[in-house]
Amino acid sequence: MRVLALPSPSAATHIMAMTPLAWALRAAGHEVLFAGTPDIAASAHAAGFSYVGLGSSENFNRDLYVDPGDRFPVEEWKHRETTVYGRFLVEMLADLHSVYATDALADYERFARAWQPDLLLPDSTALIGRVLGGVLDVPVATHRYGVDATGAVYHDRARWNLAPLCGRLGLAGLPGSDLVVDPCPPSLQSPEASPGLRMRYVPFNGAGIMADWAMRPTERKRVCICFGKTLLSICGPRPLVRVVEALTGLEDVEVVVALSKSDVGLAGELPERWRVVELMPLDLFLPTCDLFIALGGSGAALTAAALGVPQLVLPQVFDHFDCASRIQEAGAGLSIDTRAAQADIDGIREAITTILGDPSYAAAARRVRDENEAGLTPADVVTRLERLVTARRAGAGRVLADLPS
Numbered sequence: 001m002r003v004l005a006l007p008s009p010s011a012a013t014h015i016m017a018m019t020p021l022a023w024a025l026r027a028a029g030h031e032v033l034f035a036g037t038p039d040i041a042a043s044a045h046a047a048g049f050s051y052v053g054l055g056s057s058e059n060f061n062r063d064l065y066v067d068p069g070d071r072f073p074v075e076e077w078k079h080r081e082t083t084v085y086g087r088f089l090v091e092m093l094a095d096l097h098s099v100y101a102t103d104a105l106a107d108y109e110r111f112a113r114a115w116q117p118d119l120l121l122p123d124s125t126a127l128i129g130r131v132l133g134g135v136l137d138v139p140v141a142t143h144r145y146g147v148d149a150t151g152a153v154y155h156d157r158a159r160w161n162l163a164p165l166c167g168r169l170g171l172a173g174l175p176g177s178d179l180v181v182d183p184c185p186p187s188l189q190s191p192e193a194s195p196g197l198r199m200r201y202v203p204f205n206g207a208g209i210m211a212d213w214a215m216r217p218t219e220r221k222r223v224c225i226c227f228g229k230t231l232l233s234i235c236g237p238r239p240l241v242r243v244v245e246a247l248t249g250l251e252d253v254e255v256v257v258a259l260s261k262s263d264v265g266l267a268g269e270l271p272e273r274w275r276v277v278e279l280m281p282l283d284l285f286l287p288t289c290d291l292f293i294a295l296g297g298s299g300a301a302l303t304a305a306a307l308g309v310p311q312l313v314l315p316q317v318f319d320h321f322d323c324a325s326r327i328q329e330a331g332a333g334l335s336i337d338t339r340a341a342q343a344d345i346d347g348i349r350e351a352i353t354t355i356l357g358d359p360s361y362a363a364a365a366r367r368v369r370d371e372n373e374a375g376l377t378p379a380d381v382v383t384r385l386e387r388l389v390t391a392r393r394a395g396a397g398r399v400l401a402d403l404p405s
Contacts, residue, residue: 001118001389002031005049006108006129008145009036009100010057012043013228013299014123017145019047020202021121021181024378025385035111036126046206054111055104055128072235073314075338078321080153090153093125093318098161101128105165108132118389124148127158127174131166134175139392141385142177146184146201146298147326148193149319179388181381184298185305185372188326190319197384200375203303205281213275214285218254221290221356223247224309226258226282231295235316237266239342243293243314244270246348253356256289258282283307290362291355296320296335301327308369310361312351314342331364 003025007014015034022032034044038053045051080086108128117138122129124144133140159174166173182189182196225247227240240259244267247255255274257264264276277285282303286292292304296315301323304311311333313324324335334351336342355361376384 001386002116003033003119003121003385004112004115004117005032005034005143006120006122006126006132007034007036007040007044008097008123008125009055010039011123011125011145012040013297014125014145015040015043015047016204016206016299017183018121018123018143019049019204020183021143021199021378021381022047022049024382028379028382028386030382033115033117035108047204052111054107055100070339072238073316073320073337073339073342075321077149077315077318078325078337081151087153089318090151091157094127094154094157095161097125097127098158101131101162102165104128105131105135109135112136112138119385124150124180127162130175130177131162131169131171133177134166134171135169139178139388140175141179141181141388143181144183144193144196146302147188147319147323148182148184148190149322151190151192178392179384183375184302185368185375187330187368187371188302188305188323190322190326197381198375199381200377201302201306201372202378203281203283203306205283205299205303206279208280208284210284211277211280214280214288218288220252220254222254222256222288223291223293223352223356224256224258224282224286224289225293226300227263227295228297228300231297231316232259232263232266235295237263239295239314239316240267242342242345242348244268246345246352249349250352253352256285291352292333293352296323298323302372305332305365305368306372308362308366310355310365312336312348312355314348330368331360332368333361333365 025032034049035052035054037055037057039057041051076086080090120129120133120138120140121143124142162174180196181199183199183201257276260278286309287307289309292309293312294300296313311327313335315321315324315337324337327333328335341347
């Protein structure tokens with residue numbers, strides 16, 4: 001069968017989240033093609049997949065992430081269901097995806113009718129995939145990229161936004177999804193998320209070279225700092241600067257800074273004994289770490305979770321807060337989620353020493369790892385997708401029960 005994978009516009013990391021299932025589909029003999037905004041084609045190529053550029057990424061994130069400055073962390077994301085500004089932020093996100101779906105649908109439909117996919121595999125924020133599935137009458141399997149923080153506000157707004165478009169297309173509202181693939185361990189998934197098909201999270205952070213030091217035991221506790229490829233450009237360098245300052249005074253730890261060289265420069269001069277790694281996949285060395293410090297993006301957080309590593313999270317936007325709170329509630333780490341607390345160097349240092357000194361965090365992280373490994377393998381999920389397509393061909397109709405519709 002032919003599978004058209006549709007990552008969220010301009011979201012390169014969402015391609016990485018979809019890669020293990022896409023690989024499994026290819027290994028089972030199916031065709032897989034990624035399609036989306038041209039700016040993230042390189043991420044699909046790096047994962048070994050062909051890509052077709054559709055729509056435009058121009059200004060997609062501009063309105064959501066203007067003037068970082070003192071706005072970060074944007075605590076209102078934590079209260080998006082109960083505060084006016086929090087609700088506004090989620091509705092703005094839904095508006096961006098709705099406008100993209102409306103503007104780009106003709107491009108997607110034109111290509112899809114020519115290529116004739118048997119299955120659409122959009123990620124959970126890519127509303128255009130659900131509209132396209134309705135137009136083509138092709139089954140849709142939504143692939144969550146991690147912790148699903150969209151919630152009722154996002155879906156209500158999306159339905160309202162896209163009702164006119166769907167009406168013109170002859171659809172009875174925004175279509176649902178035939179199946180939701182959920183790679184997030186249940187203990188870390190948002191309680192607002194609708195049930196999905198539980199798939200094991202398989203870390204994919206690109207390819208790299210295994211270093212000797214990553215295979216050698218260390219006498220000191222090893223701590224990894226990783227703030228992602230794009231997050232610092234959005235929220236500014238302050239989280240990195242403060243974590244570096246908190247760690248600098250700790251002599252009994254070995255620090256690995258997993259950032260690009262340009263981003264490392266944002267933190268100022270680092271201690272000589274610290275190790276800076278660039279373009280080295282997390283899964284090559286993270287299993288040797290005793291603590292992972294990050295901002296709460298699902299890709300990094302679920303990689304650490306899958307490898308059983310405790311986490312300290314300094315969330316900045318959107319799903320970071322859900323991810324951070326779920327990690328803390330699972331006992332697998334701590335969250336520092338307010339502007340005041342993220343400015344408290346001593347408090348950050350205390351959180352680091354607490355996690356490193358209390359074995360309960362490592363034990364909880366291992367429980368989350370085991371929970372993740374109990375999920376279906378990507379190969380198992382391929383079998384379910386094959387059944388879905390076969391049922392549609394046999395005229396079983398759409399299920400539409402796995403996402404709000």
